[in-house]
Amino acid sequence: MTFSIKGKTAIVTGAADGIGLAIARHLADRGANVMAADMNEKKLIEELGSDAEDGDIRVFSGDLRQRLTIANLISATIDAFDQIDILVNASRQVLVTDALDVEDTSVSTLLDQNLMTALSLSQLVAKRMIKQAEDQPEGQIGAIINLSSIAARQSQPDLMGYAIAAAAVQQMTRSMALVLAEHRIRVNAIAFGSVMSASLRTAVAENREWRNDIRSNTPLGRIAAPTELCEAVQFLAAESSSFMTGEVMTIDGGRSLLDAVTSPAH
Template sequence: MSFSIAGKTAIVTGAAHGVGLAIGRRFVEEGANVVFVDRDEAALTREIGEDADKEGSVRMFTGDLRQKLTVQNLLSLATDAFDRIDILVNASRQVATTDPLDPDDTSVPDLIEQNLMTALRLTQATAKRMIKQGEDRTEGTLGSIINLSSIAARRAHPDLLGYSVATAALEQFTRSMAVALAPRRIRVNAVAFGSVMSASLKGALKEHGEMRSEILQHTPLARIAGPGEVSDAAQYLASDASDFVTGQVITVDGGRTLIDAAAVGTH
């Protein structure tokens, strides 16, 4: 079975930084049409601006996906440019610490809104488009939806309460939506990763130098992954090679979740 995604159209959110950016770029390299989406217009323009071309395979979209109209505008842009949507990667993630004893700390609902509800609403709207555009197709998968999660979903850490709850909910959403959309021939999976050299982790390592040795100590493969290694898993789930795979969470963590419950560097 081919891992090719050439000619397919993908929407990738959280695509101005880190893993989302790496996935979007990988998809373009592999011949897909890609809409790069992010709220950070300056960063998105800096990273993608020169590649965006009305005649080419790359488009940019900036906006707050918590707004219903923004979601509809995004889908309209994608279908106007490329006629169809085959892949959705919900890579927009927010990481923040939570004070578990502070009743005024709003990080838990904020993180659930950003990491779960935004993905849920975009998935629902995109799935409807996929179903409609596939009305004349009687065989084959109509679309692949990929959610980015974290090993924080399976690791308890008081400072990451909101993020852990949000990502755990995202993984259950992945499984539930996979069952709901299976009769419609749309697959839904997730990639949960551990310590990946993203912008947020780089910042954390710069501020807390001791974190690097702690991460390596708790990772059997004894290194920090690059964003491209998450892209490998995303490409597999986007391609026909995973045509019989749905409702699964692929873990890319160097073996971290196998041996230790410490939540060092889980973002």
Template structure:
């Protein structure tokens, strides 16, 4: 079983920070051509700093992933640099709290636009290019792989993050739906739902609330927080030929956290 992504070209959104940045960097280190995409140009520059400004395998693109023009320009940037795209990892996420019953500060529309529609629209653009690339490819050739990064909020909604929870659940359903649409074209679409991963955001949260660490460990049967590379490894698997017969699936990487009854967890 080959898990190699060496020589493949990947677009990773949300790559300026956190989990997206970890996945993009992980892919470069394993020989992929990677376009780091994010709305924050300063964070993108920092994310690719370790690879050098002249690295032929790295490009960065700053733009709002919820805008069609930015999506089209991102694809153009990728094709100009590498002439093709084999992998798309939709990691871009926006998390905003709101009062669920206060319509004046409701974040539902913004969450759906940023966390659902941006990924779906980019998938549509990239899939069309993948299909075109495969027109003269051998019958056994795998056309492409798309992975959407989701959250436990998709299955276990958080009241103060209702918009984010709804958008996360919708993204997982979109993953399944697009998997069916694109299966005849040999494009696989899967998702990764994660639990507690030692991202930049979590590190910041633990500094502000040190007691959060004990709560996480107690609520995770494996008793630890995952390293960001462990999530990247799961994404690499889904993008590799080792997962060539896997599509429409949501892979949960949470150390067993979703298996645990939260009430029982307090009794352990």
């Protein structure tokens, strides 16, 4: 077995900053062709424009909540690299939810952004992978990796919408793994704890006590860097995990071993 993804083609969403950006760069550094997608075209070009000139990374901007945009992303990837082998659904949004406010739309917003976008993209990418399989009689056809959160199983009222969406992503992972197994497409997820994403960086900058609270409730005593998720994504994308599907890998510094439900988990 090998961790190699050299020559594979990956789509990475949410790639303009934070975790998605780190994953896109990591996969490209390991020899994959990467289509980095995000709504923020300016940020994409700022972060990855120079890398795109080398040919290993291309950038695509658009609102992936729109089905036509998803179709255009897939077409752009095929035009650039001929195939799609890996999909990393790294795009996600974090919003505070007022659980008793009937006017609060954060739950529907987060389900749309964090769940439905990943589901629609996964469905269309899977169809493309199945089509590619016509010329490949054996071996892995594709790998889909979804990013979730330990908030899915740690109740926190302020993050109710985010937790609901994270739990839904995990169930989507299991359901799609069963459907796509016969097509030799594996679907797995990573539930992470406090990783210094763009949203968390902003949050802890505004609230120093929050940063200390996260650290004190994480056995390893720190917030992870985005790059610490990258090796796990590569493992799930590579042949190394060829008999692994429908799993949710936890990377949280031991956070979920505790029951600190009042502490932020994103």
